[in-house]
Amino acid sequence: MSAQELVLKQRTDILHALCSSGSAEHLERVLDVLLAQGELTWEDYQNIQVPGQALYTKARQLLDVVYTKGADTCGIFFAALKQVLPEVQGPDFSSSGSCSDVDEKEETRRTSTQTLLTQRPSLIYKLQGCIEGALEALVQSSHFTKADFDEVRLPIHTPTQQARRLLDLVRSKGESAAAAVLQYIHQKHDVGSPPKQEKLTPPKEVLTYQKKLSSSVCAQSCFLSTYGGTSHMSLDDIYTEGQLELAHDCVDIQGPLGLEDIVGTAGTVNEEADTVLISGEAGNGKSTLLQRLHLLWARGAALQDYLLLFPFSCRRLNSEQRELSVQELLFQHCCWPDREQGEIFQFIQDHPHFILFTFDGLDELKQGFSDEHRICCPTQRAPVHILLFNLIQGSLLKGVRKVVTSRPEAVGPVLKKYLRKEVLLKGFSPNGINCFVRKHHNDPTVAAKVLESLQANTALLGLCHSPVLCWIVSQCHKELLGCGEGSPQTITDVYLMILQHFFQRQSPLKSAMGLGWLQGHLETILHLGQLAFEGISMTCYVFSGTDLETRGVTEKDICMGFLTQSKDMSSTHSKHYEFLHVTLQCFFAALHIVMSNNTDRSVIPKLFNLQELRDTGVKRACFRSCLPSTDQKEHVLDSEATAAETPNLQITATFVSGLLSQRHLSLWLHCCSTTMVEKKARLVARCLSKGMHKHFKSIPQPVQGEKKSMHAMPGFVWLIKCIYEMQESRIAKDAMHKLEVDHLKLTYCNIGPVECTALAYVLQHLRNPVGLQLDNNSVGDVGVEQLLPCMHICKSLYLRNNNITDEGIRKLIAKGIQCDSFQKISLFNNNLTDACMQHFSHLLKTKQDFLSIRLGNNNITEEGAKQLAEGLKSNQSLKYLGLWGNKVGDAGAEALAGALENSQTLLWLSLVGNGVGSTGACALANVIRNSTSLEEIWLTENCITRAGVECLIEALQHNARVKSVWLRNNDLSSEEVQEMAQRESRLTF
Numbered sequence: 005m006s007a008q009e010l011v012l013k014q015r016t017d018i019l020h021a022l023c024s025s026g027s028a029e030h031l032e033r034v035l036d037v038l039l040a041q042g043e044l045t046w047e048d049y050q051n052i053q054v055p056g057q058a059l060y061t062k063a064r065q066l067l068d069v070v071y072t073k074g075a076d077t078c079g080i081f082f083a084a085l086k087q088v089l090p091e092v093q094g095p096d097f098s099s100s101g102s103c104s105d106v107d108e109k110e111e112t113r114r115t116s117t118q119t120l121l122t123q124r125p126s127l128i129y130k131l132q133g134c135i136e137g138a139l140e141a142l143v144q145s146s147h148f149t150k151a152d153f154d155e156v157r158l159p160i161h162t163p164t165q166q167a168r169r170l171l172d173l174v175r176s177k178g179e180s181a182a183a184a185v186l187q188y189i190h191q192k193h194d195v196g197s198p199p200k201q202e203k204l205t206p207p208k209e210v211l212t213y214q215k216k217l218s219s220s221v222c223a224q225s226c227f228l229s230t231y232g233g234t235s236h237m238s239l240d241d242i243y244t245e246g247q248l249e250l251a252h253d254c255v256d257i258q259g260p261l262g263l264e265d266i267v268g269t270a271g272t273v274n275e276e277a278d279t280v281l282i283s284g285e286a287g288n289g290k291s292t293l294l295q296r297l298h299l300l301w302a303r304g305a306a307l308q309d310y311l312l313l314f315p316f317s318c319r320r321l322n323s324e325q326r327e328l329s330v331q332e333l334l335f336q337h338c339c340w341p342d343r344e345q346g347e348i349f350q351f352i353q354d355h356p357h358f359i360l361f362t363f364d365g366l367d368e369l370k371q372g373f374s375d376e377h378r379i380c381c382p383t384q385r386a387p388v389h390i391l392l393f394n395l396i397q398g399s400l401l402k403g404v405r406k407v408v409t410s411r412p413e414a415v416g417p418v419l420k421k422y423l424r425k426e427v428l429l430k431g432f433s434p435n436g437i438n439c440f441v442r443k444h445h446n447d448p449t450v451a452a453k454v455l456e457s458l459q460a461n462t463a464l465l466g467l468c469h470s471p472v473l474c475w476i477v478s479q480c481h482k483e484l485l486g487c488g489e490g491s492p493q494t495i496t497d498v499y500l501m502i503l504q505h506f507f508q509r510q511s512p513l514k515s516a517m518g519l520g521w522l523q524g525h526l527e528t529i530l531h532l533g534q535l536a537f538e539g540i541s542m543t544c545y546v547f548s549g550t551d552l553e554t555r556g557v558t559e560k561d562i563c564m565g566f567l568t569q570s571k572d573m574s575s576t577h578s579k580h581y582e583f584l585h586v587t588l589q590c591f592f593a594a595l596h597i598v599m600s601n602n603t604d605r606s607v608i609p610k611l612f613n614l615q616e617l618r619d620t621g622v623k624r625a626c627f628r629s630c631l632p633s634t635d636q637k638e639h640v641l642d643s644e645a646t647a648a649e650t651p652n653l654q655i656t657a658t659f660v661s662g663l664l665s666q667r668h669l670s671l672w673l674h675c676c677s678t679t680m681v682e683k684k685a686r687l688v689a690r691c692l693s694k695g696m697h698k699h700f701k702s703i704p705q706p707v708q709g710e711k712k713s714m715h716a717m718p719g720f721v722w723l724i725k726c727i728y729e730m731q732e733s734r735i736a737k738d739a740m741h742k743l744e745v746d747h748l749k750l751t752y753c754n755i756g757p758v759e760c761t762a763l764a765y766v767l768q769h770l771r772n773p774v775g776l777q778l779d780n781n782s783v784g785d786v787g788v789e790q791l792l793p794c795m796h797i798c799k800s801l802y803l804r805n806n807n808i809t810d811e812g813i814r815k816l817i818a819k820g821i822q823c824d825s826f827q828k829i830s831l832f833n834n835n836l837t838d839a840c841m842q843h844f845s846h847l848l849k850t851k852q853d854f855l856s857i858r859l860g861n862n863n864i865t866e867e868g869a870k871q872l873a874e875g876l877k878s879n880q881s882l883k884y885l886g887l888w889g890n891k892v893g894d895a896g897a898e899a900l901a902g903a904l905e906n907s908q909t910l911l912w913l914s915l916v917g918n919g920v921g922s923t924g925a926c927a928l929a930n931v932i933r934n935s936t937s938l939e940e941i942w943l944t945e946n947c948i949t950r951a952g953v954e955c956l957i958e959a960l961q962h963n964a965r966v967k968s969v970w971l972r973n974n975d976l977s978s979e980e981v982q983e984m985a986q987r988e989s990r991l992t993f
């Protein structure tokens with residue numbers, strides 16, 4: 005079958021592949037490739053990319069054009085499709101035409117305007133990270149006006165769309181503008197770009213060393229330590245993609261971030277810096293991600309621009325007591341060159357762009373990052389943390405790319421100054437959980453059962469977004485499937501499950517013999533608890549044989565499987581041990597705090613006062629005073645390290661809360677004194693309540709006329725999570741009943757499904773309804789479901805930028821309809837499509853007191869607008885309706901206008917950037933003509949021509965109440981703008 009016939013036959017599938025995500029990106033990338041190949045003319049392109057046209061319509065238009073051009077173009081189209089969507093099944097026509105940019109020799113003969121077309125895909129890629137700079141260069145060289153600048157920068161466009169808009173505008177300005185932008189891009193990408201441009205033939209000794217290094221890296225990275233004591237699981241078999249995002253929106257790239265993007269140019273905020281930070285919460289997969297990068301590099305499957313990769317673990321660097329030079333650090337801690345050390349190090353110094361260092365777990369380093377002690381000389385010896393800080397800053401071996409991982413709390417402003425960019429690792433997506441569980445279980449029936457039990461327990465499903473918890477849950481599938489009603493709800497429950505799992509694996513008969521499972525292994529818990537507690541208190545995560553001996557840890561304890569042998573790149577060290585994961589060490593430390601008779605009584609108050617101690621920089625001193633005096637002597641008070649150390653103490657405190665909850669009291673019955681445990685539980689409850697009230701006291705009194713608003717301060721979400729772990733509504737009620745606030749702001753607080761579960765558990769006890777603002781977190785559909793129990797105390801819910809889809813909305817609205825106080829919702833920048841508009845319609849029909857719906861920057865088209873209109877027709881309460889940055893088009897605008905014509909409540913309507921055109925504008929003019937309430941209408945960026953504005957002017961003559969009609973960036977000449985602005989002062993151009 006020819007490619008042309010296939011375009012016809014597979015039309016539905018192709019349309020689905022290009023459009024079903026709701027994003028225009030796939031289609032636009034195919035268009036970029038076809039333009040670059042010369043298969044589409046500029047005119048074809050403009051006929052397809054008609055502003056305001058629905059995505060499917062554009063894709064159909066493309067298929068029609070491609071089809072009429074014949075079999076060759078169809079073949080190239082399939083090749084382009086394959087390049088953009090490699091996962092799509094389809095014929096392989098890649099030989100029909102190369103989808104790469106036109107070759108460079110030919111390029112030199114072209115004009116700059118032609119180059120804009122032929123190099124379009126790569127120019128768009130390169131521009132994303134530097135749009136602002138390119139725009140400024142164009143304005144400075146007078147090729148662009150301020151209006152051009154604003155048009156490209158409109159926030160409704162994604163960065164790739166901004167790049168396309170910029171190139172299209174440049175094209176319309178002529179050859180000189182095209183030359184200017186090309187010059188800018190080339191300059192930009194010659195500086196600080198990956199070292200692709202240089203081709204280097206390394207000397208033989210370097211190649212030999214590279215071989216040794218990569219085989220050592222490969223050996224170290226092919227297994228995961230969490231499976232160390234249990235079974236062997238290769239990284240290849242279990243690795244599941246986590247969710248990666250760039251920390252800075254403005255330089256985001258479209259679609260999910262891949263592993264190579266971590267070191268790529270996208271998202272660069274500081275061109276001068278060489279250090280990329282991957283930050284993420286405990287157990288989110290930072291070490292595993294690095295391990296994956298190491299493995300792929302060692303196999304030659306990724307990061308091949310880097311000849312040598314040196315992996316470091318900050319945890320292990322802690323135990324290096326000597327002062328070293330950089331050369332010694334590299335060779336002694338990573339891989340020893342058998343010969344020619346001097347030459348190899350010289351090569352590294354001479355070619356830094358070909359070298360990559362990774363530092364895992366900066367938060368685990370004993371010393372907090374500081375830039376006070378500078379060294380520039382590579383032969384100078386210094387303590388390893390000083391070397392590390394100087395490498396990160398670039399004072400040593402400038403140009404070597406560094407990838408550093410850390411928990412977010414440990415990243416202070418001093419470190420941020422030296423970051424090239426920051427990438428956030430946000431754990432597994434719902435799909436990722438699915439994928440991980442299936443990989444974990446060879447037997448698909450077991451996998452299906454585990455997934456089914458997760459669907460039935462959404463609190464647990466929420467927890468599984470954290471890979472380490474997903475690992476435990478999968479590991480303990482037997483316990484999970486056997487526990488029926490009592491299935492785990494809290495993080496402590498999950499860790500108790502793994503504790504039980506490991507013990508029962510060793511001695512399955514013990515519990516059958518009548519001993520409590522915990523009691524039967526008391527000795528092991530006490531030994532490991534002591535080791536863990538002292539380790540956490542001293543930032544120590546690697547233990548020598550002597551450390552184990554001193555804490556009474558026996559061979560039998562080791563065999564239980566909670567400890568694993570430390571991986572070490574150098575062969576010189578003797579056997580060392582670590583807990584399978586640091587969170588497991590926190591859990592054992594918490595067990596120690598709960599069970600030990602002789603820990604200092606002040607340990608619990610100190611643990612729960614972390615924030616205060618951290619702020620005053622004395623936490624270490626206080627916490628250390630709980631340690632045996634010999635250990636105190638070993639460690640000097642170092643206030644800089646406090647911030648880095650807090651996360652693990654916070655996790656320990658969370659476990660202490662969970663272990664002391666009423667539900668778990670029976671566990672301690674035969675292990676320790678009930679009076680002591682109850683006393684500790686009361687103490688924790690008091691600390692939590694006090695901690696909360698301290699937050700509330702800090703809320704400033706509102707100025708007159710404003711609402712009383714509380715911004716979450718560091719530690720607030722953690723306290724909420726501790727209260728949730730206790731699972732006692734009395735404590736939650738006690739903590740909340742004094743909070744008097746109208747608005748609770750928790751933006752940018754790393755709130756995922758787990759935090760939502762805890763928030764709902766605690767906030768439901770608020771006395772009065774509040775506005776709950778959760779913008780810019782990772783709530784997702786699972787998180788939305790977790791929030792339902794506190795919906796009745798939400799007057800308004802703000803969930804901007806939270807990865808929410810139609811499914812989440814379905815559940816949210818079904819609950820919201822039953823909640824009397826619920827009146828406003830804001831969902832800007834999520835993944836909503838037409839499919840959820842029926843629910844909003846139902847909400848509007850059912851709740852005649854609903855005030856505000858804001859759905860900007862989603863994927864709502866004409867169809868969705870029509871559905872919404874159905875609800876609007878029978879509603880007489882809505883005041884604010886925002887649909888900015890969707891694609892409702894002229895027909896959608898007509899439907900909305902028809903429904904709103906008789907609204908006596910609507911004050912504000914935004915349809916910015918919806919392609920409503922003049923037809924839509926004329927329909928909306930009827931709303932202006934008839935409304936007795938409308939004050940503002942936003943129609944900026946809508947391809948409206950003179951005819952549309954005339955309708956609006958005419959309607960405004962009948963309405964004195966409307967204050968402004970926004971019409972910036974429509975299809976009007978400057979003369980038209982001037983003339984019409986004079987005729988009607990309420991038009992804003």
Ligand SMILES: Nc1ncnc2c1ncn2[C@@H]1O[C@H](COP(=O)(O)OP(=O)(O)OP(=O)(O)O)[C@@H](O)[C@H]1O
Binds near residue numbers: 293
């Ligand atoms: N991408 C992944 N695929 C499969 N399993 C994973 C992945 N990421 C993490 N895990 C599982 O979760 C465990 C914990 O992950 P990891 O140690 O990488 O987290 P982390 O973010 O480095 O934690 P911490 O900050 O506490 O050191 C891993 O040992 C592994 O079992």
